[in-house]
Amino acid sequence: MSTEVNVKEKFTFWQALGHIDRRIIYLVLAIVVIVPLIVPLKLMKDVSPRAREVFAAIDNLKDTGKPLMISVDFDPASLPELYPMLISMIRHAFARNIKVMVLGLWPNGTGLGQQALKQAAEEFSKQEGADYVFLGYKAGVDAVILGMGENIKAVFPKDGNGRALDSLPMMTGIRKLADIGLIVSLSAGTPGYADWLLYAQSRYKARLAAGSTAVQAADAYPYLQTGQLTGLLAGMKGAAEYEFMVFQHGFSKAKMTAAPAMDPQSLAHLAIILLVIIGNIGFFADRRRGKA
């Protein structure tokens, strides 16, 4: 039978830095997020070259007359990062009279695509069928992309509202993926931009850009370097930059959601960095006293 004596350890100040209660950490995080939301710091002032690449790629479609296709490859879990990208891109396209097609490879995200289209269409008085089409969701991922590479209407004979694609004015002359000016995959995982790369870009030479959650954004850089991806928006920062550019160019006066979030994002990052440094100080103090 073991006997345990509960002796409260005595830490030095430096050691105590490595043993902060997790609830204090949760509280600190909540404060650094809530306060700058209520009292904005307005830190966001400029936009990175990466975001400008995507912006230019979409903007240039106005000269080609080809439509923009956006694939909603995310679900509500990634809403704060990718939904602002989605609606900003649609607003940008509508402001420049670029036709928009939206589809979804994730069943739980398709509703978000429909919501964004409806919201932006009301703001810009755009007509469904003439200025935009909501294709909806189809099961099959790879088979959907490959099928559209040959014939979009074979995969989506009707739009998300049940109307024959052949009857829609904007679908005249659009038969397959090669007829699309730019495909943007807003991606939170699998299926996502990687599937569009594998099938649409490699087999059908479709022009592809990606908006991705920050988690997988670092993995996209090899494809950016080879030019397989035309551009990349990474996480909420990418969304904020795109929103900011749409606002700066006067394309939309709608309230921004991602750009104001850069204030709490900045402070949260600083807080995490400080917490890791403090934790390491405590760790080294423990090690000196022979406890680690």
Next chain:
Amino acid sequence: MSIMHILLSWQMVGALLTFFIFSFLFRDNPFYKFAEHLYVGISLGYTIALTWYSTVWPDLFQPLFFSPASQVAVGQKLLLVIPLLFGLMYFTAFIPKVGWVMRVPMGFIMGWGMGVWIPATVQTTLIKQIQGSLLTPTMLTKWHLLLFGLISLVGVICSVIYFFFSREHKGAFKVASETGIIFLMVGFGASFGYTVMSRMSLLIGRFQFLLRDWLGVIH
């Protein structure tokens, strides 16, 4: 925001469910469990309905059983019988005696999927990426392009060498492997940095909903 909106709106429902999920921070509790189980149920229900409306009804059942020959040719209908049969075979998974029949559609999907995936991957991930690693004459025009190109090339080769375990890592191989580790650590650090950004963004999004859409404290 009015008190009525805060207490009797759909945003209140969303806020309540958010707090149920966040309550897990203190400990597992009935509110969290309720929210978690509710989410699983309604997500699946939504997916079932969406799959029916988007794919199964318009692309299979309607053309096969509810469309006249003038709209859908007999030949096209016959072609739809095969995916219908394969799809129905999935239901045998719940009948132990004939459960093996489920392997038939799975075999088709697996074979088809691997068959399209292999050439696509060779092209996208191997050939294109090897091409991207090469030093090109364009890089000679600017010193930093050549330097960064060389660093990338060294990094790629050393990272691949690190994962080559069929040969003992000693001598020059060990040096290359250790160089590869440095590149890999930088890569993992970058991924970690971005992962922090991602998670914080999701939390900020939730607080924006609570403060703006529910309480109306921010605009």
Next chain:
Amino acid sequence: MQRNIPLTICLVAGLMMIIQFFIPHPISTGVYSITTNWVRLISAFALVLGAGSLIIHHVIRLQRRQKGWPYSIVTLAGLAIMTVVCLGWGLKSGRPGDVIYRNIQVPLGASMFAVLAFYMASASYRAFRARNKEATILLVAAFLVMLGSVPIGTAIWNKIPIISEWILTVPNMAAKRGIFFGIALGSIATALKIILGIERGWLGGEK
């Protein structure tokens, strides 16, 4: 027969699609289009497996009054109600199914992952230690990328975003490419083994 038929179908389908990739003849593309359409339709039925497994699991939990059985009622009721409402009234904007989706499913989904931020902060504080050279390199790279990806990084030093972008574009890109090579080669080998019937784990079961 129980294993040979699926393995044969897998082999034929796999080889057919690999060969088809290199043959642009109309017959080849016709077969490709037909099989692609079949896969879309068959994939939709795969939902049956997931849904059926979930329902069976919760029904058994309910019947046997296992731990947490009241929550199974929540899951099954949520599933039934959402399915009936969405199938009955459709999914168009403004319909009951869409209202439930936007006001219940979306907040729940968003909150599930939002709570991870707290755990990430706590885990980073507790676990990320610069114990050796490699861990230190990882931490420094992480800090630079974290600062470079927010406006405050520019406010601290205007070169931080440039350094962060360089880290992502050069060493990170090289490392990820190396990892991709390894994954691609291993996955291609596994895919070939699946097509040729050497790898049979997907068949499941003994017989």
